[in-house]
Amino acid sequence: MDAPKILIGIGGGIAAYKVCEVVSTLAKSGAAVRVVLTDGAQQFVTPLTFATLARHAAYTDADFWQPSHGRPLHIELGEWADVMLIAPLTANTLGKLAYGLADNLLTNTVLASTCPVLLAPAMNTDMWEQPSVQRNWRLVQEDSRFHTAGPGAGRLACDRLGAGRMAEPPDLVAQLESLRHTQGQRDLAGKQVLINTGGTREFLDPVRFIGNPSTGKMGLALAQAAQHRGATVTLVHGPMSADLLKLDAGDRRIAVTSAAEMHQVMLQELPTADWILLSAAVADVQPATTYPHKLPKADLPAALPLVPAPDIAADLGQRKQPSQRLIGFAAQTGDIVTPAVEKLERKRLDAIVANPIDLPDSGFGSDHNQAVFLDKTGRKRAIAPCSKLLMAHRLYDFVQSIE
Template sequence: MASLTIRKLDDAIRDELRLRAARNGRSVEDEVRVILREASQDGLKTDARFPQDAPDPENSRKPLKNIGDQLRVTLIIGGGIAAYKALDLIRRLKERGIHVRVVLTRAAQQFVTPLAASALSNERAYTDLFDPQSEFDAGHIRLARECDLIVVAPATADLMAKMANGHADDLASAILLAADKPILVAPAMNPLMWNNAATRRNVGQLQRDGVRMIGPNAGEMAERNEAGVGRMAEPTEIAIAAHTFLRPPRAQPLAGKRVLITAGPTHEPIDPVRYIANRSSGKQGYAIAAAARAAGAEVILVSGPVDLDEVPGVSMTHVESARDMLAAVQAALPVDIAIFAAAVADWRVVNEGAQKLKKTAGNAMPPLQLTENPDILATISKLSEHRPPLVIGFAAETEHLIDNAKAKIARKGCDWIVANDVSPATGIMGGDDNTVHLLTRSTDSADIAVDSWAPMSKEQVATTLVARIADTVTQSTKDQS
């Protein structure tokens, strides 16, 4: 059989050939022979000399992928309970257009499976240093070199010790030792392990070696009654850090601007135990705060009760009731932009019980007299002094979405309304995705324009909204100059 020599091959096609050959247990040369054989057979069948795509002869029959200029991350998942968060991290990286290859340590496979990682990354997950399908051409070297960044999440104390001391006794540590690309580490371990003198020495050595770190965060541990510094940074934080490192933000269009954002629900007490609330998670408001901060703004986030981590670099004010939120908003003025994403309770109980209301046999339920809460959006929109130049409200509706949103923008006096359908079937309230319509009011007429956006993640909604705000602010500045 004649030997094959191929020169001047595109890097992306070369990488794909290697991956495909490893997946099929063949050498690259044999893989090329298979492709040529299949192409020739297809050409004879279709009377076409060269087929457009070279199909996979055994499995998916998909054409070779060309990832071109797409950013590439090798994600190493260490063996800790936080490994389950790494699956969400794969998704968060892919949302940012990053191609992900996953490596799992032996311990990591006790918490997540290679199948799950493969399904989310759309790539084979790598686990074994001595895997004949990938190591026939030093696969660990390719995994170390054929990427733009290596992310280790979670990075256990053991894995960090191996990194600091140059061990290479498994696939993950061999990749890390062979790496000539930047490394981002997200430590995760018990607080006692994090504060151990050996771990501190290893951390110091890794930092001197140029390894970048994100976290760990403070909070509750998996172990009962354990809390402190040691929680792995949240997947969104790691994905943002990775994307920012790979593609540093060049422009900060909201630099010098002061942005006020409200988020989450409010809790209106009935008695010391019970309250009136809604199902808002606060995710959209927090995402907008992160996007505004990334755009260079000084951000004040007034948040109702939510189960979310604080946004890095943002001034946080936590409140409970609608009246508390209004007071915090007024205290933050003046601002350049105000975005009211909070789902504020419309009513509160007139006479809050000083003690828990008791249910007694034979007695009717105690009456709850309700009164209307202050309208934060309308109050700020109609200020005669210190009104923000751009006031944006949210309209969460379950029916007649656009009609109700148009009525709200006119009634409240705000400049823009972000409207979304929060019917239970949509899964938007409390979910990760959103479908919004941006209503904007013309400054020189009563016309209201409606811009309907495609379904996207709440982070993407936030980024798109902040970009639209930045364009408007920039244009306004030009018009005034």
């Protein structure tokens, strides 16, 4: 695919500094980034800062009002962009968007474009909760072009605790990637998606366990992609890092530790799910005996007796209804397809993702992945290396075509 063309409009708020990370991340990923600053934004971050981070000149109203030597700047920018972000979205710019007003480069560019626009508001809690601001917020959401990120709640720059905090940069970057793929289509609206992710831990004693290197990144990407496409997502996850758990992924989260706990929760949640995606790295075995106290080193068994852990995929496959879609994952080395096909059939899955864990920048812990999708009808689709979020979207495209 061609490099994404992303236009970022910066509003006049202290949260403008956080958009520096968004611009830098996008530019480093290979995206073509253009930045438009309002007059207010320049009071917080300079055009030179964004020009340096974007590897391209940043635009201001001074550029807008200069004589044109070609097509008008707002027309050029509006037609150029694949997707647009406005962050921080101020109450002033929100009001203009709600009523189709245009008196600066940014708002004129919005009206001269047709691409999806992601809005990330940020303001003081009392400002955000004003009836007029909330009315404008509802109005912009009636326009299918506009998509929303946040605001969240927390400590604001004014030391107020409450709503109005701008969405975090990693979440904005993820939503922009999703918008480019979907072009704003919310084709999973109304669906309940149940996802498990992360590794499980099977404890021998309070400090020793059988585990694996799974970080849960693939499941988080699946949750983000489903949310961005309109689904309601329940995410059941094993132990994960605090940084990953900060990501906006999943409308409801249920934390578990062991395979038995994950098995119980997944069975409980199954009846209300439309799609179930099993990306967790669940233990196959567990210690036959779990000790309530730490075993002295001298007392550790020379051979550790093991018993099978619950088979979540097989039990869900036995219980799922014809209208439900059950998608498994098979992390493999060497030949990834043959064992995946066997697992697909044995566990009564509708589709499976076979992904290699022995190739560079793929599998456990990586931000990227590659795979072969297979379904119960024999269809097979190879997915070249890409971000895990893009792989999630391609998987949803694949699952929607299952008959």
